[in-house]
Amino acid sequence: MTNAWQRAALFVLLGVNGPLAHAICPPAVEGFSCVQYDSPPTHRSAPSGSYVWYFFIASCPHCKAAAPRVDAWRAGLPEGVKFAFHKVDWKDPSSPVGPYGIDSVPTFVVSGKYKIALTSSDA
Numbered sequence: 001m002t003n004a005w006q007r008a009a010l011f012v013l014l015g016v017n018g019p020l021a022h023a024i025c026p027p028a029v030e031g032f033s034c035v036q037y038d039s040p041p042t043h044r045s046a047p048s049g050s051y052v053w054y055f056f057i058a059s060c061p062h063c064k065a066a067a068p069r070v071d072a073w074r075a076g077l078p079e080g081v082k083f084a085f086h087k088v089d090w091k092d093p094s095s096p097v098g099p100y101g102i103d104s105v106p107t108f109v110v111s112g113k114y115k116i117a118l119t120s121s122d123a
Contacts, residue, residue, distance in 0.1 A: 033117050035101075040112040043096035051082040053109040055102050058087060062118055063106045070106070 047053060054070060056063040074083045088105055089095055096102070100109050108116040 031119055033115075033119050035115045035117075037101075037113060037115065041096075041099040041101070042112065043099050045086075045096055046112060047082045047084045049082060050080060050111050051084060052077065052111075053084050053086055053096075053100075055086050055088050055097065055100075055105055055107045055109070057105050060105050066106050066118070 052074075058064075077083060086096065088097055088102065090097065100112075101115060102109075104117055104119075106118050110116065
């Protein structure tokens with residue numbers, strides 16, 4: 001369901017003054033969750049400025065299915081918003097998955113403020 005995927009991935013970018021400047025979690029979008037971090041996590045490998053960080057696993061069937069939609073959506077990001085891929089390794093203690101609370105894939109982190117995760121394979 002492309003529309004749900006696009007809404008969930010784009011909602012934090014819509015209607016903001018400047019890229020991601022005043023983004024908020026939207027009302028619930030079926031198949032996705034959005035969590036606003038109480039205190040923005042940090043990690044040395046996090047992109048700087050406005051960004052979308054995409055956490056995935058190459059062998060994940062949901063990540064594979066989402067890849068064309070993620071690529072199309074990424075191409076339309078506002079100017080100045082960086083997009084970074086992060087291949088998840090659950091066993092790597094230096095990985096940002098711990099500080100960012102990544103517990104499933106595919107998951108997006110938006111400028112260290114929001115975590116958007118796929119919660120249903122129907123999305």
